[in-house]
Amino acid sequence: MRHDIVVAGAGLVGCAIVCALQQAGFDAALVERGQAPRPFDPAVDDLRVYALSPASIRWLQGLGAWQRVAGWREGPYQAMKVWSDDPSRAMSFDAADLRLPALGSIVENSLLQWALWQRLDSARLYTGAAVEALSLGESGAQLSLADGRRLECRLLVAADGVESRLREMAGIDTVGWSYGQRAIVANVQTARPHARTALQRFLRSGPLAFLPLGDGRCSIVWSSTEAERLLALDDAAFLAELAAAIQYEHGAVTATSARASFPLRLSHARDYVRDSFALAGDAAHSVHPLAGQGVNLGFSDAAALVGILAEARDAGRDYGSLRCLKRYERARKAGNLDMLAVTDGLSRAFDLDIPGWPALRDLGMQAVQRLQPLKTLLTRQAAGL
Incomplete structure (x- = not known):
C-alpha cells in the first residue's frame, strides 16, 4: 500500500x-x-493528564478535536503559585495579566x-x-x-x-540521563476547593504539583527521590504526608485514587x-x-x-x-x-547543597515576582505565546 x-x-x-x-x-x-x-x-480514572497551553488548545481547535473536550472534562486554570519554603512568598502567575481566560487546561490523556x-x-x-x-x-x-x-x-x-x-x-x-526520581501520579480530593489554581512546590527530594481537574479534584505529580517509600505508605499516611508537603494550601487531602509511578529521565x-x-x-x-x-x-x-x-x-x-x-x-x-x-x-536548582544558595535562590524568585515585565514574559512562554 x-x-x-x-x-x-x-x-x-x-x-x-x-x-x-x-x-x-x-x-x-x-x-x-x-x-x-x-x-x-468518564467513570474510569485516567491518571495521565496534560497541562495544555492556550497555543496547543488553539491548534487542537483548528483540528476540530478540542470541541469534543471543551466544557466536559477539561480543567481550566486561571492562576499558578510556585514556591520552595514559604507559600506566602510564592511566585504567582495569573491569566488576567495576559488578558486570557485561562493559563491552560488540564485534560486526561484518554x-x-x-x-x-x-x-x-x-x-x-x-x-x-x-x-x-x-x-x-x-x-x-x-x-x-x-x-x-x-x-x-x-x-x-x-x-x-x-x-x-x-x-x-x-x-x-x-x-540524556536519569534524574534518580520517580513521578507519583494520582487524583486526590482536598478539603478546600482548588479555585482553578495550579500549585508547584519545589522540595529537596523533587517538585510536587497539584493540577486542578474539571470535577473538583486535583491531579498530583510528585517527582521524588523517595518515591518507593511514598508508594509503600497506606492511603491515610500518604494523604497526610502529601498535605504536609504542599503545606496545606488546599487544606487536608481527604481521598485519593490508586497511585501509579514512572521513572524520570x-x-x-x-x-x-x-x-x-x-x-x-x-x-x-x-x-x-x-x-x-x-x-x-x-x-x-x-x-x-x-x-x-x-x-x-x-x-x-x-x-x-x-x-x-x-x-x-x-x-x-x-x-x-x-x-x-x-x-x-x-x-x-532546588537540590544544590551550597552554603547560602537557598537564600540566593529565593531572592531570585522574589525578584521575578516584583519585575512584572519579566514575569509576563515567563507567563507568555509557558502559555506558548
Whole structure:
C-alpha cells in the first residue's frame, strides 16, 4: 500500500499529526503497534493528564478535536503559585495579566486521544501491527509490518515515544540521563476547593504539583527521590504526608485514587531527520514534567512539521527531501533544547547543597515576582505565546 506520509505511533502527537496532514490534503496513514483506543469512559480514572497551553488548545481547535473536550472534562486554570519554603512568598502567575481566560487546561490523556482518534480517516489506520523492518532512502521509505503488510511512503514520521524503535532503526542516537526520581501520579480530593489554581512546590527530594481537574479534584505529580517509600505508605499516611508537603494550601487531602509511578529521565535526539524520515514528540525529546511542557512541545513539533510539509508541497518542492526536513529540524531543535535546559536547571536548582544558595535562590524568585515585565514574559512562554 502506498501513501504520501505514514506516521508511526498513535499517542497524542502522532494522532494530531495525522489529523493535521489529512486536513491539509495529504494521503496520510497511521501505524500503531497496539489496538485502537477504547471509547472514553468518564467513570474510569485516567491518571495521565496534560497541562495544555492556550497555543496547543488553539491548534487542537483548528483540528476540530478540542470541541469534543471543551466544557466536559477539561480543567481550566486561571492562576499558578510556585514556591520552595514559604507559600506566602510564592511566585504567582495569573491569566488576567495576559488578558486570557485561562493559563491552560488540564485534560486526561484518554479523553484527548479519543477526541483526536474520531477525527481520523478510518481507511488509513493500521492497528495491531508493529513495524518489523524499515528501509529509508532519498526516494522514500518502505515499512514491513508484523502482520505481513508492506507500506511505502514519501515520508515516515516517528512519533512512537521516548523509547522509539523507529528512531533506533533509523540510526539516530540520543543523549540524556536519569534524574534518580520517580513521578507519583494520582487524583486526590482536598478539603478546600482548588479555585482553578495550579500549585508547584519545589522540595529537596523533587517538585510536587497539584493540577486542578474539571470535577473538583486535583491531579498530583510528585517527582521524588523517595518515591518507593511514598508508594509503600497506606492511603491515610500518604494523604497526610502529601498535605504536609504542599503545606496545606488546599487544606487536608481527604481521598485519593490508586497511585501509579514512572521513572524520570531527560532524552534528546542528536538529529531529528534523515532522508524521508522525521522524529516528533517524545521520540525526539523528553523533558522533566515539572513545567508540564512535554505534550505542548510535541504539538509545537506537529504544527511546525505539517506547516513546512504543506508549504513545500504547494510550492512544488519535494517535501520528503532532507533539505526540506532540515527546515523542520532548525525550526524546532533550538526551542526544544531551550526548554530541556530550563526544566533540567530548575530540577537541579532546588537540590544544590551550597552554603547560602537557598537564600540566593529565593531572592531570585522574589525578584521575578516584583519585575512584572519579566514575569509576563515567563507567563507568555509557558502559555506558548
